[in-house]
Amino acid sequence: MENVATDENWKTCFSQLAPGLLLFARQWAKSTADAEDIVQEAFVRFWRKQHDIANRGLLYATVRSIALDFLRRDSRRARRESTAVSEMDQTVQPLFEIEDESQRALVASLDLLPNEQREVLVMKIWNELTFAEIASVLEISQNTAASRYRYALAALKKHLPSV
Amino acid sequence: MNDFSEIENKLRKLRPVQPSADLVARVERALAQERSTSTAGVLPRERRFHFNWLSLGLGLAAAAALVLFTRVQLERPAKKTPTLASITPPPQFSSPNSTAQLVPAGLTQVVYHSRDEGVHFPNNSEQPMRRVRSHTRETLRWRNPTTGASLRISYPSEEVSLVPVTGQ
Numbered sequence: 001m002e003n004v005a006t007d008e009n010w011k012t013c014f015s016q017l018a019p020g021l022l023l024f025a026r027q028w029a030k031s032t033a034d035a036e037d038i039v040q041e042a043f044v045r046f047w048r049k050q051h052d053i054a055n056r057g058l059l060y061a062t063v064r065s066i067a068l069d070f071l072r073r074d075s076r077r078a079r080r081e082s083t084a085v086s087e088m089d090q091t092v093q094p095l096f097e098i099e100d101e102s103q104r105a106l107v108a109s110l111d112l113l114p115n116e117q118r119e120v121l122v123m124k125i126w127n128e129l130t131f132a133e134i135a136s137v138l139e140i141s142q143n144t145a146a147s148r149y150r151y152a153l154a155a156l157k158k159h160l161p162s163v
Numbered sequence: 164m165n166d167f168s169e170i171e172n173k174l175r176k177l178r179p180v181q182p183s184a185d186l187v188a189r190v191e192r193a194l195a196q197e198r199s200t201s202t203a204g205v206l207p208r209e210r211r212f213h214f215n216w217l218s219l220g221l222g223l224a225a226a227a228a229l230v231l232f233t234r235v236q237l238e239r240p241a242k243k244t245p246t247l248a249s250i251t252p253p254p255q256f257s258s259p260n261s262t263a264q265l266v267p268a269g270l271t272q273v274v275y276h277s278r279d280e281g282v283h284f285p286n287n288s289e290q291p292m293r294r295v296r297s298h299t300r301e302t303l304r305w306r307n308p309t310t311g312a313s314l315r316i317s318y319p320s321e322e323v324s325l326v327p328v329t330g331q
Contacts, residue, residue: 011191018182018186018187019182022182023179047197097181102173103176103177154167156170
């Protein structure tokens with residue numbers, strides 16, 4: 001699809017989407033630095049291929065593809081270097097800017113979700129993708145995407161009875 | 164689902180961490196680098212042209228290689244002859260027109276099939292003769308020495324030879 005967006009459009013687009021993209025990539029990356037590498041590679045690749053700037057589903061699919069490749073490489077590297085990993089490397093870096101304990105508990109509950117539910121939730125809540133777009137990213141049906149979303153919310157509600 | 168509206172609101176209040184300034188700078192730098200190799204202000208459409216030219220170049224190279232290969236094969240028919248072949252020096256027959264630009268360049272005769280038809284006594288001769296029938300293909304070639312143009316005529320022929328039988 002031909003794209004006539006200017007560089008400023010792309011920069012604006014990136015500044016708006018970057019936090020959500022980063023959060024999306026963090027599902028597969030252990031560190032923020034790795035997630036940023038994934039997002040950078042995905043965004044530049046998406047831009048280079050002249051995709052429509054409005055085609056967010058394809059952008060997230062690109063992030064996901066690169067993240068999964070990264071995860072495979074990282075797993076192999078981790079196996080090779082398992083003896084050299086220090087405690088500091090395993091420190092969990094925050095995904096959210098947490099303001100209070102209730103948010104901390106909510107984030108902790110998010111970590112308990114199955115990956116397939118969490119990625120739908122991340123795309124829906126913090127990236128505002130439609131179920132159609134989510135379905136195209138994950139190559140599943142819209143109904144499946146919506147179901148996973150509902151299951152995720154139900155699980156969170158169960159983990160947080162006060163909600 | 165309205166049942167989940169409250170938890171959805173709580174989730175939306177969670178703010179993902181912002182990307183580092185370094186990431187933004189890296190992306191902007193990457194976009195600028197890509198743009199510097201293409202037209203200014205818009206996406207690098209020329210990249211498609213680079214790819215097309217590359218394909219065209221590869222296609223032309225392949226075609227040239229094929230032409231050269233075919234030419235070499237045509238220039239050396241004798242190497243592919245299965246049985247007998249002979250290449251004569253350029254025939255000395257005179258051209259009907261001495262000013263003609265094409266001059267004889269060679270004659271190639273390839274025997275691709277030969278059959279022994281047994282012993283015969285031709286013309287009531289007492290001397291037995293073995294009759295051998297050969298199928299050949301003869302190729303005459305002319306070449307223009309100034310332009311390098313060439314002309315070749317190829318035709319099948321059949322030859323019957325009688326070989327005296329001795330020692331029987």
